[in-house]
Amino acid sequence: xxxxxxxxxxxxxxxxxMVDVSEKNVTLRTATAGAKVFxxxxxxxxxxxxRAKKGDVLGVAQxxxxxxxxxxxxxxxxxxxIQITGVDIAFEPDEAASxxxxxxxxxxxxxxxxxxxxxxxxxxxxxxxxxxxxxxxKDIEIGEIRLISKTGGKSGDYFWAKKGK
Numbered sequence: 001x002x003x004x005x006x007x008x009x010x011x012x013x014x015x016x017x018m019v020d021v022s023e024k025n026v027t028l029r030t031a032t033a034g035a036k037v038f039x040x041x042x043x044x045x046x047x048x049x050x051r052a053k054k055g056d057v058l059g060v061a062q063x064x065x066x067x068x069x070x071x072x073x074x075x076x077x078x079x080x081x082i083q084i085t086g087v088d089i090a091f092e093p094d095e096a097a098s099x100x101x102x103x104x105x106x107x108x109x110x111x112x113x114x115x116x117x118x119x120x121x122x123x124x125x126x127x128x129x130x131x132x133x134x135x136x137x138k139d140i141e142i143g144e145i146r147l148i149s150k151t152g153g154k155s156g157d158y159f160w161a162k163k164g165k
Contacts, residue, residue: 009078018078024111029152032105033118035126036144043137044098047129057132058091058100065089065125069106069117079116084108087117089125102126103148113153119145 011017039047046052054060066087073081085107092101104121106114126142133140150158 016078018080019112021080021111024154026109026111027152028107028109029113029150030105030107031113031115031118031150032103032148033115033122034104034144034146034148035102035122035142037100037102037126037129038141038143039098039100039133040137041098043133043140044093044095044100046136047100047133048093048095052132053135054132057129060132061102061125061128062089062091064128065102065104065121068124069104069114069121072117072120075120076116080112082108082110082112082114082117084114084117087121089121100129102129113150115147115150119147 008019009016047057050056066089068075069084069087073079086105087107088105090103090105092103093099094101102122102125104118104125106117106121108114108117123142123145126145130140130142146160147158148160
């Protein structure tokens with residue numbers, strides 16, 4: 001019989017806690033998360049051609065995503081402040097879908113993983129695209145926020161498999 005995984009952010013009394021990672025080994029840890037911003041063709045063209053009124057949408061979103069990864073522990077209550085060693089944000093424009101794919105990759109050498117930092121970076125980059133373009137289109141959609149991969153640590157590696165495959 002498969003053992004159920006336990007939620008780790010609760011103490012014996014059922015109250016919230018930050019997990020103690022002091023006994024875990026320091027390892028190289030990476031995580032990549034994704035998000036997608038769906039716009040109409042006109043707004044997509046503004047982004048792709050660099051014609052948005054507020055400036056370079058993807059350039060600003062890249063910096064915002066990097067900053068968000070660094071501030072993750074201030075935003076998510078039970079996340080540890082960790083020493084990030086690298087953050088990269090990549091954009092994949094999809095003209096046919098009028099969408100911008102976002103991938104955020106975060107690395108560290110530490111006792112705990114960087115999944116939340118990567119998810120926060122991808123999410124904030126997507127929110128920044130929305131903010132930069134909301135004057136042109138209010139019904140921009142943000143979706144497909146997910147962990148794509150993680151490496152390192154006791155739980156091992158993880159690679160997202162699209163549902164249905």
